[in-house]
Amino acid sequence: MTTDTTHKNRVLIGKAGLDGHDRGAKVIARALRDHGFEVIYTGIRRTPEEIAAAAIQEDVAAVGLSSLSGAHLRLFPAVVEALRQAGASDIPVLGGGVIPREDVPLLIEAGITEIFTPGTSVATIVKAFTEACATHRSGRTL
Amino acid sequence: MTSAAIASLLERVHARDPRAISRAISLVEDNHPQADLIMSSLAKEPIEKMMVIGITGPPGAGKSTLTGQLISRFRAEGQRLGIIAIDPSSPISGGAILGDRVRMMQHALDPDVLVRSMATRGRLGGLCAAAGATVRIMANGGCSVIIIETVGVGQSEMDIIRLADLTLLVLAPGLGDDIQAMKAGLLEVADLLVVNKADCPGSESLALDLESVAPDRSRVCQTDALTGRGVVELSSRLASLDAEHRADGTRTDRRVQAQEREIVDLAIELLRPRLDLAVSALHSEPSTNPRHLAHELLLRLGIPDA
Ligand SMILES: Nc1nc2c(ncn2[C@@H]2O[C@H](COP(=O)(O)OP(=O)(O)O)[C@@H](O)[C@H]2O)c(=O)[nH]1
Numbered sequence: 001m002t003t004d005t006t007h008k009n010r011v012l013i014g015k016a017g018l019d020g021h022d023r024g025a026k027v028i029a030r031a032l033r034d035h036g037f038e039v040i041y042t043g044i045r046r047t048p049e050e051i052a053a054a055a056i057q058e059d060v061a062a063v064g065l066s067s068l069s070g071a072h073l074r075l076f077p078a079v080v081e082a083l084r085q086a087g088a089s090d091i092p093v094l095g096g097g098v099i100p101r102e103d104v105p106l107l108i109e110a111g112i113t114e115i116f117t118p119g120t121s122v123a124t125i126v127k128a129f130t131e132a133c134a135t136h137r138s139g140r141t142l
Numbered sequence: 143m144t145s146a147a148i149a150s151l152l153e154r155v156h157a158r159d160p161r162a163i164s165r166a167i168s169l170v171e172d173n174h175p176q177a178d179l180i181m182s183s184l185a186k187e188p189i190e191k192m193m194v195i196g197i198t199g200p201p202g203a204g205k206s207t208l209t210g211q212l213i214s215r216f217r218a219e220g221q222r223l224g225i226i227a228i229d230p231s232s233p234i235s236g237g238a239i240l241g242d243r244v245r246m247m248q249h250a251l252d253p254d255v256l257v258r259s260m261a262t263r264g265r266l267g268g269l270c271a272a273a274g275a276t277v278r279i280m281a282n283g284g285c286s287v288i289i290i291e292t293v294g295v296g297q298s299e300m301d302i303i304r305l306a307d308l309t310l311l312v313l314a315p316g317l318g319d320d321i322q323a324m325k326a327g328l329l330e331v332a333d334l335l336v337v338n339k340a341d342c343p344g345s346e347s348l349a350l351d352l353e354s355v356a357p358d359r360s361r362v363c364q365t366d367a368l369t370g371r372g373v374v375e376l377s378s379r380l381a382s383l384d385a386e387h388r389a390d391g392t393r394t395d396r397r398v399q400a401q402e403r404e405i406v407d408l409a410i411e412l413l414r415p416r417l418d419l420a421v422s423a424l425h426s427e428p429s430t431n432p433r434h435l436a437h438e439l440l441l442r443l444g445i446p447d448a
Pocket residue numbers: 199200201202203204205206207208242245338339340341342365366367368369
């Protein structure tokens with residue numbers, strides 16, 4: 001083995017909830033890939049518990065969620081809680097989609113690290129994931 | 143990270159903790175300074191007992207869906223499984239979208255099914271090293287069956303076949319894959335040739351074609367991975383082949399050869415930076431025969447001509 005660490009930013013992009021649109025999630029997944037991320041894509045209609053289990057098995061540094069159905073106030077915090085229950089509260093959750101501005105403080109309060117409202121540029125989103133990964137890595141003991 | 147931290151991580155791996163298993167895999171995959179310590183601290187027994195199945199074939203043939211079905215069969219036997227799903231990294235950005243899990247989500251909440259997606263990261267021998275290390279860590283984490291899925295492109299499939307005790311080549315009708323044009327070696331090396339999408343037109347004739355080119359027609363199976371039809375037969379073929387190979391020494395021979403290949407790959411990886419360094423010290427003039435200079439380079443590193 002060589003002694004230099006050659007880490008890659010690994011993130012999970014998922015879509016909780018019942019609506020079947022994953023265009024937004026796929027756009028973000030591709031943008032992250034094009035910026036050198038390894039993106040674990042879990043597909044649509046995942047439960048918070050499924051997302052948490054996948055995040056742990058894949059050892060991702062961040063979870064990104066997309067919601068278009070209006071269920072973000074319930075679903076995003078549920079993923080934060082599922083990660084906590086699974087002993088992975090260190091993994092940050094970022095979310096985006098059709099989210100009214102007035103919901104942002106509620107979500108931040110519920111433990112979501114970053115919220116992307118409609119119109120947020122892809123560059124901003126990539127930067128937020130890059131920072132979330134760096135913060136997670138620096139806080140990790142193992 | 144201290145060696146005490148590594149010791150406690152390994153303790154948790156042996157206690158089957160999914161988080162510890164996935165951390166250990168990342169540390170080795172990322173060439174962490176303690177990667178060597180992790181690998182040499184693993185127990186040999188679970189590695190000797192495990193069965194490693196390689197699944198390769200063109201994109202869209204149904205490898206991930208079929209893997210999902212095979213997982214169900216092995217879970218019914220009470221085995222813990224590790225899945226390594228390998229996809230190519232983008233040669234431009236180095237990133238990857240890893241989506242094989244989508245087809246295995248029926249097992250997402252089963253604590254005894256560990257799925258790890260892995261990107262090729264432009265490694266050649268290195269992919270084999272990373273996947274080989276992952277297999278061993280998963281075995282130490284209690285996985286008795288390990289399935290490696292890889293897209294059948296380039297060198298990676300041959301690498302994975304090397305790692306596996308048994309290899310399935312999965313094909314499907316309508317992928318425009320001409321059997322005659324398929325890399326000849328692959329048909330011979332695969333232990334079983336699976337015609338998936340048996341529910342689709344063209345699957346019968348694909349199976350017949352394969353039977354005519356396969357060294358042994360009993361190697362051809364048909365499955366419908368959406369419904370699971372044919373999967374019981376496939377898994378019993380796997381079980382009997384495994385028993386056969388354990389009894390006649392094939393399994394041991396393959397593992398010995400695989401380890402030899404792995405050692406060579408790792409040695410080349412270790413050698414490369416030293417070669418890179420030494421080559422500039424050579425101050426070579428333009429030459430009609432660079433091969434001669436390569437010999438001289440090796441000589442400088444103390445490796446005389448054979
Ligand atoms: N009709 C049919 N479709 C299948 C079968 N197996 C897989 N598929 C579909 O084929 C597509 C590719 O499957 P996937 O497992 O992702 O293929 P992979 O790229 O080889 O891993 C998906 O849409 C599957 O639902 C099958 O036996 N019959």
